[in-house]
Amino acid sequence: MDIQFKKGVIELCVLSMLLEEDRYGYELASVLSKKINISDGGIYPVLRRLKDENSVETYLSESSEGPPRKYYRLTKRGDEQRQSLEGDWVLLRNGVDSIVEGGESYE
Amino acid sequence: MNKEQYLSKLKKMLPTDESNEIINDFEEHFATGMAEGKTEQEIIESLGDPVDIAKEYGYDESKDGKMSVGSRIVGLIGLLFFDILIGVSIILTLFSIWLALWTVVLGLVVSGIAAILGMFFIALPWYILLFGGISVLALAVLMGIGMIYLTIYSFKGLVWFANLHIKMVTGE
Numbered sequence: 001m002d003i004q005f006k007k008g009v010i011e012l013c014v015l016s017m018l019l020e021e022d023r024y025g026y027e028l029a030s031v032l033s034k035k036i037n038i039s040d041g042g043i044y045p046v047l048r049r050l051k052d053e054n055s056v057e058t059y060l061s062e063s064s065e066g067p068p069r070k071y072y073r074l075t076k077r078g079d080e081q082r083q084s085l086e087g088d089w090v091l092l093r094n095g096v097d098s099i100v101e102g103g104e105s106y107e
Numbered sequence: 108m109n110k111e112q113y114l115s116k117l118k119k120m121l122p123t124d125e126s127n128e129i130i131n132d133f134e135e136h137f138a139t140g141m142a143e144g145k146t147e148q149e150i151i152e153s154l155g156d157p158v159d160i161a162k163e164y165g166y167d168e169s170k171d172g173k174m175s176v177g178s179r180i181v182g183l184i185g186l187l188f189f190d191i192l193i194g195v196s197i198i199l200t201l202f203s204i205w206l207a208l209w210t211v212v213l214g215l216v217v218s219g220i221a222a223i224l225g226m227f228f229i230a231l232p233w234y235i236l237l238f239g240g241i242s243v244l245a246l247a248v249l250m251g252i253g254m255i256y257l258t259i260y261s262f263k264g265l266v267w268f269a270n271l272h273i274k275m276v277t278g279e
């Protein structure tokens with residue numbers, strides 16, 4: 001898959017998952033690697049970029065097992081970005097679907 | 108590759124001002140995975156190639172660690188000049204000294220043994236020959252140990268020097 005395209009998709013997935021609740025890196029990585037075929041390690045650069053863009057913010061929280069975890073929380077800016085990415089995604093998906101499944105007229 | 112090796116490999120390719128924070132994230136990833144019962148190997152496998160991850164953080168493979176063709180050619184010519192003008196004579200000199208020192212060790216061993224055996228043949232008090240011989244052998248052992256170290260380090264130096272040439276050719 002094209003790298004830039006994949007980045008956008010991963011960003012959309014991360015932001016959407018954070019819409020439900022705050023999550024930590026490992027959690028995001030394991031869900032994403034299970035659902036869409038990416039390696040766990042690819043998630044952290046995306047998280048860092050989202051943080052640099054102020055789309056997410058982080059805080060540390062104690063966990064029952066192991067060291068404290070870094071949690072990611074969606075910001076207002078992040079939610080706007082999510083909506084815009086989702087819009088792009090829906091357009092793209094519908095367009096692709098209509099071509100792949102329609103077959104006859106492309107008007 | 109274990110966790111430490113994986114993280115240090117990754118760290119080397121990260122921008123220095125951010126590397127600690129990024130490595131912390133990965134430490135946390137390992138800790139969480141292991142708390143879930145995964146092994147270091149399984150976690151490393153699912154994380155993927157550190158080079159790919161580093162690239163996402165802006166690491167540029169082509170810029171890093173590789174020398175340009177121009178500087179490699181200049182470096183190689185410089186090295187060859189050094190080799191011809193002084194490198195070869197230095198190596199030959201050092202090799203002769205090394206050979207001479209080993210010969211001395213051999214000489215000490217032979218004369219020590221000869222002195223001890225001489226107890227039966229030479230008209231000198233036996234204790235002089237015995238203790239003299241033992242002292243000489245002890246000296247030979249000491250010097251031999253020293254020479255073994257010297258040999259190891261000279262060999263390493265030689266390998267390093269030879270690697271310089273390879274580095275110029277491959278550019279790594």
